[in-house]
Amino acid sequence: MEEVTGAQLIAEALKAQNVEYVFGIVGVPIIEVAMAAQAAGIKYVGMRNEQAACYAASAVGYLTGRPAVCLVVSGPGLIHALGGMANANMNCWPVIVIGGSADQNQETTGAFQEFPQVEACRLYSKFSARPGSLVMIPAVVEKAVRSCIYGRPGACYIDIPGDMVNARVDRKTIRFPSCCPPPPVSLASNHEISKAVTMLKQAQRPLLIIGKGAAYSRAENEIKELVEVSGLPFLPTPMGKGVLPDDHPNCVAAARSRALLQADVVVLLGARLNWILHFGFPPRFSPDMKLIQVDICAEELSNNVRATAALLGDVRAVVSQLVELLRLNTWLYPADTEWWTNLKEKMASNARISKALSLQNTLPMNYYTAFYHIAELLPKDCVIVSEGANTMDIGRTMLLNYLPRRRLDAGTFGTMGVGLGFAIAAAVLEKAQQTGRRVVCVEGDSAFGFSGMEVETMCRYKLPIIIIVINNNGIYSGVNTETWKEMEKMGDMTTM
Ligand code: ADP
Ligand code: MG
16 A cells, blocks of 8 residues: 655645645644655745745746745744735735644644634635645645636635644545646627727727736737737736836826826726726726726726726637727727827926936935936846835836836735745746846835845845845935934934
């Protein structure tokens, strides 16, 4: 009889589901899980804090469409990972967290690092479960993989009691479900597609908004076609940047506020009308704005603004549907409209302002000057990781993206401290594919501080990452000279 341990079952089940990366911190009771994962041919990356490990794992999910695992110990280990889970779930990025937990027969006794982990993870995930027995492990792993990538992507949690890790079972009693295929592709109804095309044809001031859902679904070719076929102006959200290059002639990012405010028909491609897009509300949007919304999540449709055309489906497939109908209609939004003139005027004047700021030679340097010179040195295909308050906001406009999924930032949850974990994930992937692409982290000083110890992880794995810290010596905008002197006098530098 051949026996397998719980640890081996987890590792082999992950391998069977094509999971390639585990990020984590080992300790009792999951040391054997990490070892079994490596034995199964899964790459294990040992990090310095579970939160950063979870950020890294979730970035792999976003960048590849296949989840990675964040492996943590019980109690505090799992609790540290919750920040990463929440961030992933808010961003709609797939990730699987696997947490060791107290032995089953010690539950409720005050066991070492005992915590109600399955319940704790419920708020931060789409699926949170503990396998009922060893034989259930492969099915639970498959369900976690499937749940995190099907429908709206998100986080999943699997709880493994310590005594399950080394328990053994006859291999003959185990059945491994086959590898879960990529999500089935869903299409919008023809009726809504026709409605959308009619709306576009009647629009005076149309605008496409490209979100990170479009980046995640790898809709770049389809969206490129849509822009070429329709001639529409587009605006990327922060992580939608690069789906089409920032220097594309139809990109109106430099006139963002005006484009949002004056558009009469907005086509929302995999982005939410949340705080990042000012909820779609006046005074940032026109009260008469009509919405064509594309999303994979039915519950998202009409959030904050009623969608006149609700295109429920995979953004990549739905954009193809739109392109097909637009082609049949041979309709093109003219390049000589008042709307285009208006947007181009604003872009030119904003470009003049940022150029003037960039060329100031004051000391200390302003953000624009710093970014202007950094941007000149960045290779076009590099991954840009960006976080911090002003560092990220101004970096968004000054550091251009030319390729999809090459910008990683604080995202929907506005999480600071994500940067180093994201950079590690990106560098691990680039290294595995031997692309030679650079990973560049542009960090505010306080954002860097949240996960600064992960620099050690980068060095230990010899990851070629460049970190640039924009140091304004403080959180948010820092303090002015007067205030600083006052604080120095009082000996109080604690708040910054
Ligand atoms: P951004 O930050 O760029 O505005 P959000 O994270 O707010 O992006 O929104 C992304 C949206 O994309 C979510 O509402 C999510 O449901 C949706 N989404 C994710 N994957 C797909 C997909 N394959 N097709 C369509 N929509 C998707
Ligand atoms: Mg700062």
